[in-house]
Amino acid sequence: MRLRALLDTDALGLRLLGGEDELDRSVRGVMTTDLRDPSRYLSGGELVLTGLAWRRDAADSEPFVRILAGAGVAGLAAGEAELGDIPGDLVEACDRHRLPLFAVHETVAFATITEHVVRQVSGERAGDLAAVVDRHRRLMTSGPAGGGPEVVLDLLGSDLDLHAWVLSPTGRQIAGAGETSLPGPVGAALAGHHLAAMRSGRRAPHRATVEGTTYSLFPIRNSGRGAVPASGDVRESVLSDWLLAVEADAGDWPPARLDLLQGVTQLIAVERDRRDAARTVRRRLAQEVLELVQTGAQPAEIAARLRVAAPVLLPGLGAAPHWQVVVARVEWGGAEDRSAASAVPGGPVAQALLEEILVDPAVTGPDTADRIAVAHSGEEAVALVPLPAVTGPAADRGAGADDAHGEAHEDPTLHADVLLAAVREPLSAGLADDGRLTLGVSAAVHSPEGLRGALEEARHARRVAAARPGRVCAAGHHELASHVLLLPFVPDDVRRAFTARLLDPLRDYDRRHRAELIPTLEAFLDCDGSWTRCAARLHLHVNTLRYRVGRIEQLTGRDLSRLEDKLDFFLALRMS
Known part of the structure; x- marks a missing residue:
């Protein structure tokens, strides 16, 4: 803002005493001081507010003003509450150094002036940053030159001193400015607040306080070009949309800053569309394998398709991996709400959600799902998860066993309870009181012949999970490892898979x-x-x-x- 604008606001109670020719100076901030030498705290462009406590006699004005002028401040505002009229020696010193001088009426608090200037300066800086954000959006839309969401988050940090993170619906950090990461439990709690607010219909941004820190949460809306099409029913996208978490309370922000943050979310949505498109190949591979398995194709045909999938999902692996199958289903509404539930397709929602769940929550970044292939058929989503084969001494004892020296070998297989441990709380908030997520995990299979049994095993495990209470439930193959599965009413493929395992x-x-x-x-x-x-x-x-x-x-x-x-x-x- 300009110094001249201060005189146009009657509520500030400012009266110009000198420096009329310098009123076009830019004001970048405010500093209040009664130090005789405040130079160490000045960086230039400030409006300095002083109560004149530093002045003991007329000789003190000249060195004080000389220090301010040398530091490049925009102007000086002196309060009348202490001495009444502003001393003439201060007016003369400001004239000599061409420093604009204002008198502050005794009824006006310095805090009022500070708040006004900060708000105006922030708004103008937000406007400048908005232009940068708009230019960045055009770059990201037209080609790869944009640099990803981290660039615009860095701009928020450097220009507006706002710390912000892009989070998935489970609270996993997708992007952040600099090297500051959001702790996992904090991200999960923020995601839960966001999902609950979205389901309640409250207007964004949403305010949340976690561990004593206040955050403002902005939804990053699906544009309709991703896995889940945009529609008027929030249930179609609430479990797949990203969010922008800003460490600040946006309740008293000016419209310009709110508009800027909305622009940032639109910019990040463009990047999300691009990354959704990059998953198309993996989804198609999963869909092709799923169709072959379900139609009873020959193992040789399935093996050929898996050989195509393996380099895409596990680049550099060399040999064909082992595989696990994960089945997920998202259902809305109870028996009394079948018509509303049928209007919300569960398959695409479950697909996007399963892709997120299968990402390692300990790994940040947007590209950690490159090895996940998820298809959807009807109301369920099916994930084909490649696993590196266990080799060496551990292979003779089973994955995860200890060797003779007590050394543990990591088990690469997925476990249902582990998958949902970190995401159960936020997802339960998003499902609210009318949604359920059930998930089943198969055992690892080592050949194409075992995939059909693994699929049926995962489906059977999901049905076991569906029989349990709760909004988010899962069951794994370990829970099916019982002679009960060999009874006649259990599907043949599940029994064969159990026997083989x-x-x-x-x-x-x-x-x-x-x-x-x-x-x-x-x-x-x-x-x-x-x-x-x-x-x-x-x-x-x-x-x-x-x-x-x-x-x-x-x-x-x-x-x-x-x-x-x-x-x-x-x-x-x-x-x-």
């Missing part, structure tokens, strides 16, 4: 080491767990039998002293 580690070990674990297991069960009779039948020493049984238990994670585990093995062997 239980016995395949033993078959693989026998093939590599000729250890005869499967024949040993059959004999042990036929002998009702009798060590002596089983050793005699196999012509083995009892210690050798104990070693083999121990290896069986280690490879399968089962305990052959438990009746339930014996029954699982007995039925699995009869079905194999």
